[in-house]
Structure formats: C-alpha cells, structure tokens
Amino acid sequence: MSSDVSVELLSEHSCFGGRQQFRRHQSAVTGLPMRYALFLPPRPRALLVFLAGLTCSEETFTMKAGAQRLASELGLALLMPDTSPRGAAVPGESDSWDFGLAAGFYLDATQPPWATHWRMESYLLNELLPEVQAELGLDAARTGISGHSMGGHGALTLALRHPGRFAAVSAIAPICAPVDCPWGRKAFAGYLGPDESLWARHDASRLMRAQTQPPFAGGILVDQGLADIFLLEQLQPEALEAACVAVGQPLQLRRHAGYDHGYYFIASVIDEHLRHHAALL
Structure with missing residues (x-):
C-alpha cells in the first residue's frame, strides 16, 4: 500500500501472483x-x-474484464478510478443513466451544482x-490510458488534451463525438x-482534427x-476514424460482428489492449 497515510486499504486479494487492491482516499x-482499484503485478x-x-x-472493470491474468504476465499495473464523485447530495446524482449527469465524463464541471465536486479531469x-506513479516509480513514458464507452471518451480526450501525459492510448466502444450525441x-x-x-x-474527434501532427506515432x-x-x-x-485520417494519425479501428456494448465484449478484446500498451510502454 502507498506510504501516504491518507490512503485507506479497503481490501486486498491475491490474484495471478499479484495483488488486487481496493482503496479510498480523501481528495483535495x-x-x-x-x-479506486489498483492491481499490482x-x-x-x-x-x-x-x-x-x-x-x-472502480469495481466494474476490475471484477468483470478478466484483465489481471495477462496484466500480471506483462508487468502492467492497472489503475481503475471511480467514474465520479459520490455522496455530494446533489439532485440527480444517483440517476446518471437517465440524465447523463453525475457520471463524471472525465472533465472539470464549471456549472452549478456540479462545479464544486465534479472535477474528474x-x-x-x-x-x-x-x-x-510515484508509488510505483513510473513516469509518463511508462503510463498508458484506456477506457470503455464514457471511459473511452475520457481516455481519448485526456490523452489528446494533455500531450506527454500518456505514452499509449486505446478505447473500447468509446463515445467518439460527444458534441453530436445525446449522452x-x-x-x-x-x-x-x-x-x-x-x-x-x-x-x-474535434480534438484530433485540431492536431498539427499525429500525436501517437505508435497508433491508437x-x-x-457492431x-x-x-x-x-x-x-x-x-x-x-475520419479525424485520424485527416491528420495522418495511425488508428486500428476493429469492428466486431455480433458483439454488443457490455463486458462480454470487453473481456473478449481486453488482451489485445493490454498487449498494445505493453508494446508501447
């Protein structure tokens, strides 16, 4: 566990030779x-x-994706944050599916009542x-980011908005053009x-079109x-896909017949994402 006494270890489980931890800390x-969850190979x-x-x-990917086995073999630590703040007593907070709010969208809110706590970016x-990173002794050159759906949106946008913070990026069924979709x-x-x-x-998609050169030479x-x-x-x-073509960004967009939006799909493709990141990190 981190030497930071403010980090509370909620539970720890042996897993494929490593340790799967669930933690809590007070965020300033x-x-x-x-x-958040942390798998330590x-x-x-x-x-x-x-x-x-x-x-x-923080529990969903950790418990459903089956990523720890290969992550342990590849030496990949896995960090799974919660999607959103909890317990702020904001109206609508508990109904994120219907409202598209309360789920953090991995940005810093500027509007009330969300601006006080919803600062996920x-x-x-x-x-x-x-x-x-400090706990593991790893820097940005050894850090990648991925995500699913809203989290895929977050992975892509955070990687594009903060050059140099992530050396590799991937996504599973991401929200690619949120300005143009209801969510x-x-x-x-x-x-x-x-x-x-x-x-x-x-x-x-808009962030990618604004790039002056391909931001991820190793590909996305x-x-x-489907x-x-x-x-x-x-x-x-x-x-x-069109935005990547416009700026020359290598993109491997794999379309899979018969697969839906859920974790059976994630579990079916996660190994390739782990290998993608391991090769670039």
Missing part, C-alpha cells in the same frame, strides 16, 4: 472521499489507467495519477453550460461491436 480536488514495469463507463464504478491528472450533449450542457465551443474541447487501438445498440446514435466511431 473533489472535496470528497474517492475510491509481481514486478510492475508500466501502468495502465482504465476508465469505466456511465453506470460503472483535475482529480485524475493532478492527484490520483501522480500519487500512483454528450446532455452532460456537456449540464457540466459546461450552453457554449458549444467549450464542449468541443472535450470531444475526441479502438474496438467496436451489435452495440448505442453504435449509431451515441458512439459514432466513424467520426474519430
């Missing part, structure tokens, strides 16, 4: 206790951050990630207000199920 950024050589989707928590990049528009309006020029700063890996009920209206991978 969000002003609330935050939970026997010999950590790199760190992969995995951001979960709309209705998830700053929390991840300025608090949680540096803490874990994104509802979340951005609530968190950022009505100015859509501010929304574009958190849209992976994206997997998308039986995903959210594919056409919410996810729009073709927007990211």
Whole structure:
C-alpha cells in the first residue's frame, strides 16, 4: 500500500501472483472521499489507467474484464478510478443513466451544482495519477490510458488534451463525438453550460482534427461491436476514424460482428489492449 497515510486499504486479494487492491482516499480536488482499484503485478514495469463507463464504478472493470491474468504476465499495473464523485447530495446524482449527469465524463464541471465536486479531469491528472506513479516509480513514458464507452471518451480526450501525459492510448466502444450525441450533449450542457465551443474541447474527434501532427506515432487501438445498440446514435466511431485520417494519425479501428456494448465484449478484446500498451510502454 502507498506510504501516504491518507490512503485507506479497503481490501486486498491475491490474484495471478499479484495483488488486487481496493482503496479510498480523501481528495483535495473533489472535496470528497474517492475510491479506486489498483492491481499490482509481481514486478510492475508500466501502468495502465482504465476508465469505466456511465453506470460503472472502480469495481466494474476490475471484477468483470478478466484483465489481471495477462496484466500480471506483462508487468502492467492497472489503475481503475471511480467514474465520479459520490455522496455530494446533489439532485440527480444517483440517476446518471437517465440524465447523463453525475457520471463524471472525465472533465472539470464549471456549472452549478456540479462545479464544486465534479472535477474528474483535475482529480485524475493532478492527484490520483501522480500519487500512483510515484508509488510505483513510473513516469509518463511508462503510463498508458484506456477506457470503455464514457471511459473511452475520457481516455481519448485526456490523452489528446494533455500531450506527454500518456505514452499509449486505446478505447473500447468509446463515445467518439460527444458534441453530436445525446449522452454528450446532455452532460456537456449540464457540466459546461450552453457554449458549444467549450464542449468541443472535450470531444475526441474535434480534438484530433485540431492536431498539427499525429500525436501517437505508435497508433491508437479502438474496438467496436457492431451489435452495440448505442453504435449509431451515441458512439459514432466513424467520426474519430475520419479525424485520424485527416491528420495522418495511425488508428486500428476493429469492428466486431455480433458483439454488443457490455463486458462480454470487453473481456473478449481486453488482451489485445493490454498487449498494445505493453508494446508501447
């Protein structure tokens, strides 16, 4: 466990020769206790951050994806933060699926009542990630980011918004053009207000088109199920694909017949994502 006494170890489990931990700490950024999961292989050589989707928590990927076996073999530590602050008593906080709010969207809200606590971008990049990197003795050159759905949006946008913070990026069924989809528009309006020029700063496809050179020479890996009920209206991978073509960014967008949006799909493709990051880190 971290030497930081403010980090509370909630539980620890032996797993494929490593340790799966669930932790809690008091966040100065969000002003609330935050939970996260950390898988520590026997010999950590790199760190992969995995951001979960709309209705998830730090437990979802950790317990459902089956990533620890190969991560242990590859020496990848896995950091799974919660998606959002909890317990702020904000109206609508518990109903993220219907409202597209309360689930953090991995940005810093500017509008009330969300602005006080919903600061997931700053929390991840300025608090949680540096803490874990320091604990493991790893820097940005050994850190990658991935995610699913809303978390895929977060992985892509955080990597593009903060050059040099992540050496590799991938996503599974990501929200690729949130400015143009109902989930994104509802979340951005609530968190950022009505100015859509501010929304574009958190849209992976628009961020990619704004690049002056390809930001990830090693390529970006994206997997998308073709039986995903959210594919056409919410996810729009073709927007990211076109943006990558426009700036010459290598993108491996793999489309899978018969696969939906859930964790059976994630479990089916996660090994390739782990290997993608291990090769670049």
